[in-house]
Amino acid sequence: xxxxxxxxxxxxxxxxxxxxxxxxxxxxxxxxxxxxxxxxxxxxxxxxxxxxxxxxxxxxxxxxxxxxxxxxxxxxxxxxxxxxxxxxxxxxxxxxxxxxxxxxxxxxxxxxxxxxxxxxxxxxxxxxxxxxxxxxxxxxxxxxxxxxxxxxxxxxxxxxxxxxxxxxxxxxxxxxxxxxxxxxxxxxxxxxxxxxxxxxxxxxxxxxxxxxxxxxxxxxxxxxxxxxxxxxxxxxxxxxxxxxxxxxxxxxxxxxxxxxxxxxxxxxxxxxxxxxxxxxxxxxxxxxxxxxxxxxxxxxxxxxxxxxxxxxxxxxxxxxxxxxxxxxxxxxxxxxxxxxxxxxxxxxxxxxxxxxxxxxxxxxxxxxxxxxxxxx
Numbered sequence: 001x002x003x004x005x006x007x008x009x010x011x012x013x014x015x016x017x018x019x020x021x022x023x024x025x026x027x028x029x030x031x032x033x034x035x036x037x038x039x040x041x042x043x044x045x046x047x048x049x050x051x052x053x054x055x056x057x058x059x060x061x062x063x064x065x066x067x068x069x070x071x072x073x074x075x076x077x078x079x080x081x082x083x084x085x086x087x088x089x090x091x092x093x094x095x096x097x098x099x100x101x102x103x104x105x106x107x108x109x110x111x112x113x114x115x116x117x118x119x120x121x122x123x124x125x126x127x128x129x130x131x132x133x134x135x136x137x138x139x140x141x142x143x144x145x146x147x148x149x150x151x152x153x154x155x156x157x158x159x160x161x162x163x164x165x166x167x168x169x170x171x172x173x174x175x176x177x178x179x180x181x182x183x184x185x186x187x188x189x190x191x192x193x194x195x196x197x198x199x200x201x202x203x204x205x206x207x208x209x210x211x212x213x214x215x216x217x218x219x220x221x222x223x224x225x226x227x228x229x230x231x232x233x234x235x236x237x238x239x240x241x242x243x244x245x246x247x248x249x250x251x252x253x254x255x256x257x258x259x260x261x262x263x264x265x266x267x268x269x270x271x272x273x274x275x276x277x278x279x280x281x282x283x284x285x286x287x288x289x290x291x292x293x294x295x296x297x298x299x300x301x302x303x304x305x306x307x308x309x310x311x312x313x314x315x316x317x318x319x320x321x322x323x324x325x326x327x328x329x330x331x332x333x334x335x336x337x338x339x340x341x342x343x344x345x346x347x348x349x350x351x352x353x354x355x356x357x358x359x360x361x362x363x364x365x366x367x368x369x370x371x372x373x374x375x376x
Contacts (some may be wrong), residue, residue: 003118007202011050013126016259018043023252053099061112068109072288073100079292085324087294094175098168099291103284110281117274120267121221127264131237134256138241142233146268149225153175153272156222159277163215168283170208177204221273229268234261313376315340320372322362331370332358 021041025032083091124146133138144345163266181197188197235258238249247253281286320336333355348356361367365374 002115003167004053004060005115006122008053008057009119009126010111011046011053012123012263013130015043015044016130016256017264018046019259020252023255024272035084061115064111065108068110072104072107072371076100076104076161076288076291077236082296084295085361085368087296090294092172092176092179094179095172098172098175099288103288105279106284107288109277110357113274113277113281115334116270117278120270120274124264127260130260130307131257133258134253135237135241135247137244138247139237142237143238145229145232145236151231152225153222153275156218157275157279159218160276160284163211164280164283167208167211167215168287170204170211174201174204174208177201219272219276226268226272233264234258237261301310313339314342314344315376317362318373319360320374321370322367323370324358324367332367333362336362336372
């Protein structure tokens with residue numbers, strides 16, 4: 001993919017040079033048909049190679065992005081099946097949906113935008129060198145607007161990165177609250193708490209909107225600067241040519257400069273958006289990395305499942321002590337001894353908070369065990 005996009009950038013830079021030669025050839029009094037057909041053939045060849053390389057680049061980058069997105073979705077799903085109980089509390093259902101729907105999608109777009117970013121920089125540098133070759137010192141004033149835009153882009157990128165991180169955190173908080181509200185809708189309806197929880201969701205959405213609007217405003221300002229630069233730079237370049245007398249303002253020079261600046265306009269417009277996307281990719285990569293490296297059931301050092309097979313009983317717990325939070329002083333379940341014979345039907349009864357669900361989690365091995373044995 002990198003080869004194809006580099007080949008496309010080179011063909012785009014060669015086009016103004018061929019155009020410069022064609023204009024100079026057309027201004028001659030004596031025509032050389034061999035040279036004319038050669039220039040025309042090179043012009044057609046560069047456009048064909050540019051088009052073919054662009055199509056291969058688009059196809060390859062999208063295919064790689066789809067593979068990355070599919071692999072991340074599978075990895076998130078498999079990780080979710082192995083998360084420990086404490087890790088599940090750190091990652092709600094809404095957050096996991098965000099990992100698949102938002103973060104995996106952004107990383108799937110990474111191959112496209114990664115190659116667009118570095119080839120835009122290469123294309124911009126080659127365009128500037130081409131301008132120096134054509135107009136000489138007259139291109140120096142034209143670099144001033146580009147340099148100003150580049151310097152302004154640094155603080156904008158930092159603000160956008162911080163806004164994206166805060167936006168994703170606010171979105172996760174809203175989705176977590178929404179999921180809890182939907183799971184307990186019967187109680188909310190019974191107690192007539194609809195307005196209270198509606199205001200809660202709206203306040204979380206307003207907090208999310210603040211960070212989203214801040215990031216979009218900064219993006220709009222950056223896009224405005226870069227969209228204006230292709231209009232300002234040609235005027236400054238022609239002014240520099242007139243002041244320094246570095247190149248004659250004839251048809252060959254004007255057409256070449258305009259074509260080079262038009263080619264320069266694409267990377268100038270794409271670089272801010274590419275940087276914004278790369279910042280979003282970095283935020284999504286950090287979020288997925290935190291999730292995929294979180295604690296698993298089989299990776300808990302001294303609190304693992306340690307399930308043994310029992311030759312006699314269907315389920316057997318001997319002197320079991322279990323705890324949800326490792327930092328807690330007292331265990332959640334203490335001195336549990338349980339024997340369930342094969343074929344027995346057992347009912348676990350008790351008041352709310354007595355530990356019925358914790359006992360079932362202890363049997364399944366999904367609550368950290370301090371001591372004792374569990375076998376079935």
